[in-house]
Amino acid sequence: MSDLHMKGYMLELIASSEGMWDYDIADRVMHEYGVSGDYWYGTVRLTLTDLYSGGLLDQLETTIDPAKSMGKEKLLIKFRLNDFGRERMRQSGLAVRS
Numbered sequence: 690m691s692d693l694h695m696k697g698y699m700l701e702l703i704a705s706s707e708g709m710w711d712y713d714i715a716d717r718v719m720h721e722y723g724v725s726g727d728y729w730y731g732t733v734r735l736t737l738t739d740l741y742s743g744g745l746l747d748q749l750e751t752t753i754d755p756a757k758s759m760g761k762e763k764l765l766i767k768f769r770l771n772d773f774g775r776e777r778m779r780q781s782g783l784a785v786r787s
């Protein structure tokens with residue numbers, strides 16, 4: 690399990706990629722923290738919404754795929770950390786890998 694709080698782990702995870710789908714982020718976070726279920730899936734998606742609305746993430750693509758959203762028709766979003774997000778990570782002491 691990561692020593693970071695979930696939001697910090699999510700930022701580092703996204704920073705280490707060229708972009709990640711929200712369902713991939715949720716899968717990795719839930720595996721890392723040993724949690725599962727709709728509550729945690731929703732928590733990850735809510736945290737991503739918070740990071741996006743705070744200007745730290747850019748939205749790269751969207752799609753609807755019930756196979757990737759627990760059988761429900763939900764908007765799925767591919768995110769990437771932007772320059773402002775990288776700067777905020779540096780300011781908060783989180784390492785930026787890419």
